[in-house]
Amino acid sequence: MKVVKTIAEMKAARRGLKGTVGFVPTMGYLHEGHLSLVRKSVEENDYTAVSIFVNPTQFGPGEDLEKYPHDLERDLDLLAPIKTDIVFVPTRDEIYPPGYMTWVTVEKLTDPLEGSRRPGHFRGVTTVVNKLFNIVEPTRSYFGQKDAQQALVLTKMALDLNMPLEVITLPTVREPDGLAMSSRNVYLSSEQRKQATAISRSLILARDMFDRGERNTAAIKGKMAELIEKEPLAKIDYISVAGAYDLGEQDIIKTPTLISMVVKFGKTRLLDNIILK
Numbered sequence: 001m002k003v004v005k006t007i008a009e010m011k012a013a014r015r016g017l018k019g020t021v022g023f024v025p026t027m028g029y030l031h032e033g034h035l036s037l038v039r040k041s042v043e044e045n046d047y048t049a050v051s052i053f054v055n056p057t058q059f060g061p062g063e064d065l066e067k068y069p070h071d072l073e074r075d076l077d078l079l080a081p082i083k084t085d086i087v088f089v090p091t092r093d094e095i096y097p098p099g100y101m102t103w104v105t106v107e108k109l110t111d112p113l114e115g116s117r118r119p120g121h122f123r124g125v126t127t128v129v130n131k132l133f134n135i136v137e138p139t140r141s142y143f144g145q146k147d148a149q150q151a152l153v154l155t156k157m158a159l160d161l162n163m164p165l166e167v168i169t170l171p172t173v174r175e176p177d178g179l180a181m182s183s184r185n186v187y188l189s190s191e192q193r194k195q196a197t198a199i200s201r202s203l204i205l206a207r208d209m210f211d212r213g214e215r216n217t218a219a220i221k222g223k224m225a226e227l228i229e230k231e232p233l234a235k236i237d238y239i240s241v242a243g244a245y246d247l248g249e250q251d252i253i254k255t256p257t258l259i260s261m262v263v264k265f266g267k268t269r270l271l272d273n274i275i276l277k
C-alpha cells in the first residue's frame with residue numbers, strides 16, 4: 001500500500017496502474033461504512049485508491065472542521081489488510097493553494113434538506129470530488145447511501161459533466177443496534193449514544209407503516225416524531241419524505257421515496273435515511 005501526499009505523487013502513482021481503478025473519497029476516521037466501499041472497490045477493480053481529506057470548503061462557519069476526528073495511523077492499519085493500493089492524503093494547501101477560485105455547483109438538488117441547513121456545503125463537496133476525480137482518474141467511484149443527497153448530487157454532477165467514470169452508491173452500514181455508522185458518532189456521550197437508536201427505530205417504524213398501506217406522509221412523520229421525542233436528549237432538525245430522485249417533498253407517498261432525517265444530540269447532527277420502493 002502506497003501512501004502519497006502530493007498531487008504530483010498521486011498522478012505518478014496513477015500512471016503506473018494499468019487496468020481499472022476504483023476510488024473511495026473519505027474524510028478519514030474510518031469505520032465499517034467506509035471499509036464496505038473499499039471492499040466493493042477491491043472486488044470490482046484491478047486497483048483501489050482511497051483519499052483521506054477533511055475538506056474545509058464543505059464545512060460552514062461554526063461547524064466541526066477543526067475538531068473533526070482524525071487518526072491516520074489507525075486508518076492506514078484498517079486499509080492495508082483489505083488490499084488498498086494507494087492512499088492519497090493531501091494537505092489543505094495542496095488542494096486549495098493560495099488564490100484558488102474555481103467552484104463546481106449542482107443546482108436545485110442541492111437546495112433542500114442538507115443544502116438548506118448547510119449553505120455552501122454541497123458546493124464544497126462537488127468541487128473537491130471533481131478535483132479528486134481529475135487527480136485520481138478513477139474508472140469507478142464509491143459513495144454511501146448514508147449521505148443520500150450527496151450521492152444523488154454527485155451522480156448528477158458526473159452525468160451532467162460527462163465524466164468518464166461510474167458513480168456507485170452502496171447501502172448504509174449500521175451498528176448492531178441500528179445506528180448508522182458515522183465518524184461523528186464519537187462525539188456522543190454514552191447517554192446520547194443510547195438514545196440515538198431512536199433514529200433508525202423511527203425509520204423502521206416508517207417502513208412498517210408504509211408496508212401496512214399508509215401513504216399519508218403527515219401521519220408517518222407524526223409517528224416518527226413521537227418516537228424520537230420520547231428521548232429527552234434528542235432534538236429533531238428535520239424529517240423529510242421526498243421523491244428519491246428529485247427530492248421534492250411528498251404529501252402522499254409515490255415511490256421511490258426517500259425518508260431522510262437529521263436529529264441533533266447537543267451539537268452533533270446525526271443523519272440517516274431509508275428508501276421506500
Ligand code: AMP
Pocket residue numbers: 025026027028032033034036037142143144145146147170171172173174180181182183
Ligand atoms: P465521510 O468520510 O463521512 O465523508 O464518508 C466517506 C464516504 O463513506 C461517503 O461516501 C459516505 O456516504 C460513506 N459512508 C459514511 N458512513 C457510511 C455508512 N454508515 N455506510 C455506508 N457508507 C458510509
